[in-house]
Amino acid sequence: MSIENTIAVVKAKVGAMQEWAAALVVADAEQYESAVIGRRGIVALKAWVSSQVSPYVDAAHKAHKEMCGLRDAQLKPLEDAARAVGEKCVVWEQQQQRRAALEREIAEAEALKVAEEERLLEAIALEAKGKSMQADMALALPVKVEPVKVEPAVPQFSGTSYRISWRCEIINATAVPREFCCPDEGKLRKYADAMKASAAVPGVRFYSDRTMIQRTA
Secondary structure, rough: OOHHHHHHHHHHHHHHHEEEEEEOOOOHHHHHHHHHHHHHHHHHHHHHHHHHHHHHHHHHHHHHHHHHHHHHHHHHHHHHHHHHHHHHHHHHHHHHHHHHHHHHHHHHHHHHHHHHHHHHHHHHHHOOOOOOHHHHHHHHOOOOOOOOOOOOOOOOOOOOOOOOOOEEEEEOOOOOOOOOOOOHHHHHHHHHHHHHHHHOEEEEEEOOOOOOOOOOO
């Protein structure tokens, strides 16, 4: 049977069973018995569907796995290369940032020195004119210089930028605040299965579900 025919037959059988389950009413012993027998049919149908579809799934999964392996084997070296190039670019770009910051600091210090010398010359000139009070006031005023703008010598490319990402490292798990901790639900479920009705953990409600279990004949 072709895969198209298999899909059509499976969908038809499953659809019919869905309709039966949706219309089912369990209100007396006879209907209960019919439901139990019908549910066995559902279980059997599940096994049949799996037997019909699984070979195609396995083949597709195998092909998918092989192609994913081929893709990943070729992508990883490229990703590693891109990461290495990016790291080298970041190192150089940061060097240029530091160089620009140093040049800015030197330029602002030079501007401040010139401004202070000008203030001193102004005060000397006022003192020479006998204006001692004005000279003192000139020396008392704070020296202000305009910020010097020095751009790092980094070429700009469209579509290329830098992102700053903050990371974290846990150095003392017991000191981490409660709002940053996540309960281990997997461990809680295992504890509930083991302890059953006697399970008790602060902040957790344990309860049970009753589910019908049937095996195929």
